[in-house]
Amino acid sequence: MSERLPAWRPGPTRDAVLAFLDRSQDIPVDERVAYVDNDGTLWCEKPTYVQQDFFVDALQRRVADDPSLAEHPAFAAVLSGDMAAIGAIGLAEVAGALAALFDGQTPEQYAGAVDDFLGRHRHRTLEVPVDRVIYRPMLELLAELRALEFSVGIVTGGGTEFVRRVSKRFYGVEPGMVVGTLIGYRFDRDDRGRPLVRRTIAQSGTANEGGAKLEHIQAQVGRAPVLAIGNSGGDRELLEWAQTSPHGGLAVLIVHDDADREFAYTSEAATFTDAEVITDVADRLGWTVVSMQRDWATIFVGAD
Amino acid sequence: MSERLPAWRPGPTRDAVLAFLDRSQDIPVDERVAYVDNDGTLWCEKPTYVQQDFFVDALQRRVADDPSLAEHPAFAAVLSGDMAAIGAIGLAEVAGALAALFDGQTPEQYAGAVDDFLGRHRHRTLEVPVDRVIYRPMLELLAELRALEFSVGIVTGGGTEFVRRVSKRFYGVEPGMVVGTLIGYRFDRDDRGRPLVRRTIAQSGTANEGGAKLEHIQAQVGRAPVLAIGNSGGDRELLEWAQTSPHGGLAVLIVHDDADREFAYTSEAATFTDAEVITDVADRLGWTVVSMQRDWATIFVGAD
Numbered sequence: 001m002s003e004r005l006p007a008w009r010p011g012p013t014r015d016a017v018l019a020f021l022d023r024s025q026d027i028p029v030d031e032r033v034a035y036v037d038n039d040g041t042l043w044c045e046k047p048t049y050v051q052q053d054f055f056v057d058a059l060q061r062r063v064a065d066d067p068s069l070a071e072h073p074a075f076a077a078v079l080s081g082d083m084a085a086i087g088a089i090g091l092a093e094v095a096g097a098l099a100a101l102f103d104g105q106t107p108e109q110y111a112g113a114v115d116d117f118l119g120r121h122r123h124r125t126l127e128v129p130v131d132r133v134i135y136r137p138m139l140e141l142l143a144e145l146r147a148l149e150f151s152v153g154i155v156t157g158g159g160t161e162f163v164r165r166v167s168k169r170f171y172g173v174e175p176g177m178v179v180g181t182l183i184g185y186r187f188d189r190d191d192r193g194r195p196l197v198r199r200t201i202a203q204s205g206t207a208n209e210g211g212a213k214l215e216h217i218q219a220q221v222g223r224a225p226v227l228a229i230g231n232s233g234g235d236r237e238l239l240e241w242a243q244t245s246p247h248g249g250l251a252v253l254i255v256h257d258d259a260d261r262e263f264a265y266t267s268e269a270a271t272f273t274d275a276e277v278i279t280d281v282a283d284r285l286g287w288t289v290v291s292m293q294r295d296w297a298t299i300f301v302g303a304d
Numbered sequence: 305m306s307e308r309l310p311a312w313r314p315g316p317t318r319d320a321v322l323a324f325l326d327r328s329q330d331i332p333v334d335e336r337v338a339y340v341d342n343d344g345t346l347w348c349e350k351p352t353y354v355q356q357d358f359f360v361d362a363l364q365r366r367v368a369d370d371p372s373l374a375e376h377p378a379f380a381a382v383l384s385g386d387m388a389a390i391g392a393i394g395l396a397e398v399a400g401a402l403a404a405l406f407d408g409q410t411p412e413q414y415a416g417a418v419d420d421f422l423g424r425h426r427h428r429t430l431e432v433p434v435d436r437v438i439y440r441p442m443l444e445l446l447a448e449l450r451a452l453e454f455s456v457g458i459v460t461g462g463g464t465e466f467v468r469r470v471s472k473r474f475y476g477v478e479p480g481m482v483v484g485t486l487i488g489y490r491f492d493r494d495d496r497g498r499p500l501v502r503r504t505i506a507q508s509g510t511a512n513e514g515g516a517k518l519e520h521i522q523a524q525v526g527r528a529p530v531l532a533i534g535n536s537g538g539d540r541e542l543l544e545w546a547q548t549s550p551h552g553g554l555a556v557l558i559v560h561d562d563a564d565r566e567f568a569y570t571s572e573a574a575t576f577t578d579a580e581v582i583t584d585v586a587d588r589l590g591w592t593v594v595s596m597q598r599d600w601a602t603i604f605v606g607a608d
Contacts (some may be wrong), residue, residue, distance in 0.1 A: 074557065151478070176526060187516065194547075195544045196545075209490025212491065214499060219488075219489055221480040222479035224478060243498075244498045
């Protein structure tokens with residue numbers, strides 16, 4: 001038993017997770033379903049989301065070809081990292097403008113652009129490749145879940161296809177189990193008449209945050225969770241959903257409180273409802289709270 | 305080798321399928337992806353779709369409670385089985401009216417209604433339960449694909465949640481690998497404040513036929529096929545897509561030409577494009593054509 005989850009420090013938090021793993025063997029295999037958030041839950045989301053860095057990188061390359069793009073207000077705000085300007089324009093509007101950069105691409109073309117970026121990218125402050133900003137304790141937990149035949153999905157506010165490029169390689173999660181913010185596709189044929197699909201911003205879905213995470217899980221996977229893990233207000237409804245499981249679901253909240261080894265910040269409780277911080281919600285609803293400082297002996301993969 | 309696919313008669317068709325299975329061992333496991341249509345490909349779709357029988361059954365029960373429903377033109381057409389009237393009203397309009405019968409239900413409530421129906425239903429002419437109108441040769445092929453670690457999805461014009469009620473139990477296919485016509489969901493809370501989702505017709509998706517099958521596969525699963533099996537014009541683009549696989553994809557068309565043991569009928573080539581029948585398309589594009597009469601020694605599960 002002491003061999004399991006070695007990057008987790010002994011204590012009530014690890015005990016609660018191990019107790020859940022132990023009793024999950026009594027849950028029917030088809031109902032062993034876990035959903036895990038990505039940014040800030042599986043890998044570092046500060047100082048900027050990895051996908052945000054991808055957009056900035058893509059935009060810089062486009063601007064090099066066509067400098068007039070830099071005058072587009074949304075693009076100017078993104079390039080300068082001006083979060084106030086992005087907020088004033090509206091995140092949905094900015095996201096739409098960025099998505100338009102890839103409009104008409106095939107999934108293969110988009111995947112190539114993401115892979116190329118991920119191969120070059122270094123974390124802004126930690127100065128390591130993206131596969132080094134993954135949380136080692138979470139990889140250990142995913143391995144335990146796989147050993148118990150759990151179906152594990154990544155439920156992210158990030159772009160579905162972006163996260164699919166790392167889901168199997170980094171986390172062992174099948175692309176079909178990545179439930180994120182979805183771009184639309186339109187059927188087309190190439191110049192030899194062969195069928196394909198192209199990205200289209202015309203049918204973009206709702207941002208995958210809050211209650212939308214439940215709607216999109218039901219549509220795409222069709223199974224409710226018995227375990228959910230998140231770190232922000234956008235995960236609140238997902239964590240509450242896991243608690244409604246007839247098998248006694250577990251809701252786990254990762255708290256970023258380790259400024260020395262990672263970042264210290266508090267997420268807003270929820271996007272719309274109230275001003276309660278997420279840890280207050282966790283206490284009130286009986287979630288298992290992971291303090292990165294207290295509960296994780298090691299934070300990152302590759303660290304000692 | 306002769307032990308495999310025993311319900312398939314020896315001959316060029318079975319040889320082509322077995323040759324594909326043999327060489328698929330050289331395809332990377334992550335790219336062993338097969339999509340199979342449901343109605344008319346995995347189980348019998350004549351004289352009526354099973355889901356159509358479900359709608360009639362549900363409608364009859366509602367009308368027993370509220371006879372005025374029978375006066376709704378779409379419902380009257382469905383109850384009388386008047387296909388000309390259904391066509392005049394428009395299939396999308398009729399489908400929308402039927403979906404509205406379940407508007408607001410939770411997935412659990414809808415699943416309960418489907419399960420209750422499937423437990424009672426008998427095939428209209430064969431007079432057997434629905435699990436007896438499944439094609440035995442297809443179950444054998446699915447077993448071979450599973451043994452080869454294929455990811456197998458069901459890509460159906462039928463309702464996603466309807467087919468999910470049988471996908472694992474009948475075919476060993478995970479609910480997340482059922483790509484069908486999708487109803488929308490809306491987040492809600494019950495009277496104790498617990499989160500849930502409810503069916504809503506407000507966000508219903510495009511019917512999952514033709515090119516839409518590709519769009520929906522990309523969105524939901526994110527993987528292109530190396531094998532596709534279908535039986536109708538609505539599967540045409542899917543079968544063509546499999547043929548574009550860099551691993552040399554196989555497209556298989558099931559032809560219903562056995563009036564004695566099943567039904568004999570010809571599907572239209574495609575929903576929109578031309579008047580070519582589907583077998584002409586198959587010949588032109590080099591699909592593997594399965595004649596149920598010639599190639600299947602046994603048709604149904606449970607038959608001798």
